[in-house]
Amino acid sequence: xxxxxxxxxxxxxxxxxxxxxxxxxxxxxxxxxxxxxxxxxxxxxxxxxxxxxxxxxxxxxxxxxxxxxxxxxxxxxxxxxxxxxxxxxxxxxxxxxxxxxxxxxxxxxxxxxxxxxxxxxxxxxxxxxxxxxxxxxxxxxxxxxxxxxxxxxxxxxxxxxxxxxxxxxxxxxxxxxxxxxxxxxxxxxxxxxxxxxxxxxxxxxxxxxxxxxxxxxxxxxxxxxxxxxxxxxxxxxxxxxxxxxxxxxxxxxxxxxxxxxxxxxxxxxxxxxxxxxxxxxxxxxxxxxxxxxxxxxxxxxxxxxxxxxxxxxxxxxxxxxxxxxxxxxxxxxxxxxxxxxxxxxxxxxxxxxxxxxxxxxxxxxxxxxxxxxxxxxxxxxxxxxxxxxxxxxxxxxxxxxxxxxxxxxxxxxxxxxxxxxxxxxxxxxxxxxxxxxxxxxx
DNA sequence: TCTGGGGTCCTAGGACCC
DNA sequence: TCTGGGGTCCTAGGACCC
Numbered sequence: 001x002x003x004x005x006x007x008x009x010x011x012x013x014x015x016x017x018x019x020x021x022x023x024x025x026x027x028x029x030x031x032x033x034x035x036x037x038x039x040x041x042x043x044x045x046x047x048x049x050x051x052x053x054x055x056x057x058x059x060x061x062x063x064x065x066x067x068x069x070x071x072x073x074x075x076x077x078x079x080x081x082x083x084x085x086x087x088x089x090x091x092x093x094x095x096x097x098x099x100x101x102x103x104x105x106x107x108x109x110x111x112x113x114x115x116x117x118x119x120x121x122x123x124x125x126x127x128x129x130x131x132x133x134x135x136x137x138x139x140x141x142x143x144x145x146x147x148x149x150x151x152x153x154x155x156x157x158x159x160x161x162x163x164x165x166x167x168x169x170x171x172x173x174x175x176x177x178x179x180x181x182x183x184x185x186x187x188x189x190x191x192x193x194x195x196x197x198x199x200x201x202x203x204x205x206x207x208x209x210x211x212x213x214x215x216x217x218x219x220x221x222x223x224x225x226x227x228x229x230x231x232x233x234x235x236x237x238x239x240x241x242x243x244x245x246x247x248x249x250x251x252x253x254x255x256x257x258x259x260x261x262x263x264x265x266x267x268x269x270x271x272x273x274x275x276x277x278x279x280x281x282x283x284x285x286x287x288x289x290x291x292x293x294x295x296x297x298x299x300x301x302x303x304x305x306x307x308x309x310x311x312x313x314x315x316x317x318x319x320x321x322x323x324x325x326x327x328x329x330x331x332x333x334x335x336x337x338x339x340x341x342x343x344x345x346x347x348x349x350x351x352x353x354x355x356x357x358x359x360x361x362x363x364x365x366x367x368x369x370x371x372x373x374x375x376x377x378x379x380x381x382x383x384x385x386x387x388x389x390x391x392x393x394x395x396x397x398x399x400x401x402x403x404x405x406x407x408x409x410x411x412x413x414x415x416x417x418x419x420x421x422x423x424x425x426x427x428x429x430x431x432x433x434x435x436x437x438x439x440x441x442x
Numbered sequence: 443t444c445t446g447g448g449g450t451c452c453t454a455g456g457a458c459c460c
Numbered sequence: 461t462c463t464g465g466g467g468t469c470c471t472a473g474g475a476c477c478c
Binding site: 036037038039040041042044058059060061062063065078105223224225242247248249250251252253254255257298300345347 | 443444445446447448449450451452453
Binding site: 016104105106107108189190191192193194195223225310 | 472474475476477478
């Protein structure tokens with residue numbers, strides 16, 4: 001692999017959500033900080049200091065307080081509007097620096113660097129690191145290698161050892177083998193917690209030991225996915241480069257802050273999620289042919305009767321219309337819900353997604369006039385909500401869920417709990433246009 | 443008292459057909 | 461009572477990611 005000229009670079013925000021918060025609250029620097037999931041349920045991001053204390057990812061917040069009663073930890077509710085805005089700025093800087101760009105998640109992107117050697121790649125990485133830090137205040141780490149899996153491993157080194165100055169490059173076989181021996185097997189991208197016990201029982205505890213087996217053995221002992229990871233670690237690029245493709249399924253789901261046992265309250269929630277799915281569909285210019293809903297009781301409560309169910313329906317004509325999808329979801333809910341159970345979580349999933357422009361209408365259902373009207377209504381709602389803040393206008397079955405409590409959410413006990421939220425310095429709820437006031441009265 | 447949310451891909455097994 | 465075999469398609473569930 002020596003002398004290669006095409007590299008993958010992964011750019012990964014350090015402790016993303018915590019770093020977003022710190023940009024606007026510098027007093028949080030050098031303190032143990034955690035960011036919590038919806039309803040302040042679990043820890044979803046930790047600062048370096050919080051990790052050092054032993055606070056684990058996904059740990060329930062109440063348990064963290066129990067286990068670390070004396071620790072000086074700042075806990076914050078998640079503020080996704082802020083994180084989306086901040087990471088969007090980071091990503092646009094990366095895109096400028098590398099045209100071959102694939103956003104992988106909210107805080108991570110891959111790029112392809114062509115026609116460069118290892119030294120030039122390293123220089124590119126250090127430059128983009130300082131550009132991003134200066135431009136946004138976000139610390140990032142960069143891993144560069146001939147495959148994505150190796151780039152991810154390099155990125156871990158960049159994060160862990162200050163000597164790399166936030167950018168680690170694997171550009172020779174010697175470096176690759178040396179690195180693999182230092183990577184614990186559970187840190188390998190693609191090796192999850194289910195595979196771990198088996199690998200450990202076979203004496204495989206580092207990426208190096210795994211990579212030293214034959215591909216035939218890996219294939220017969222595991223599966224095609226694990227074999228691909230093996231190839232990647234051995235320098236063969238085999239994970240396809242996903243362009244920003246439209247999503248094949250879209251899901252909106254929430255855990256409620258309290259159990260819900262009445263149909264009307266549950267329907268309001270499901271209508272919210274259905275409307276959100278429709279909005280996401282329109283945003284990627286798609287329509288969906290299938291709508292599913294699921295509801296679940298609290299499986300942690302062994303003292304309560306349990307019920308969980310998923311139901312689906314096919315629309316006569318694929319749609320992204322809020323009203324159509326909300327109606328379909330509400331019908332499903334009627335069949336799904338059972339008396340005598342308290343539900344804790346619900347969600348709506350739309351699948352069989354296709355392009356809006358290439359839509360295949362059903363011969364008997366398709367009514368062009370009706371669809372044009374629905375489309376115009378949704379377009380108008382989307383425009384107003386984009387301009388004035390999301391959920392300025394919603395349809396009647398729904399309820400407001402605006403986290404600042406300015407909408408009707410304040411009057412409903414089912415609004416998501418975000419007690420510890422920070423202000424939104426980049427996307428302000430607080431001074432939206434006066435139109436919003438009137439809109440709430442519709 | 444308090445336990446997240448949103449995706450992707452693969453596989454095994456059932457349904458169905460000839 | 462006996463009750464094939466092979467192919468395809470679909471779905472649920474598992475595993476992984478952040």
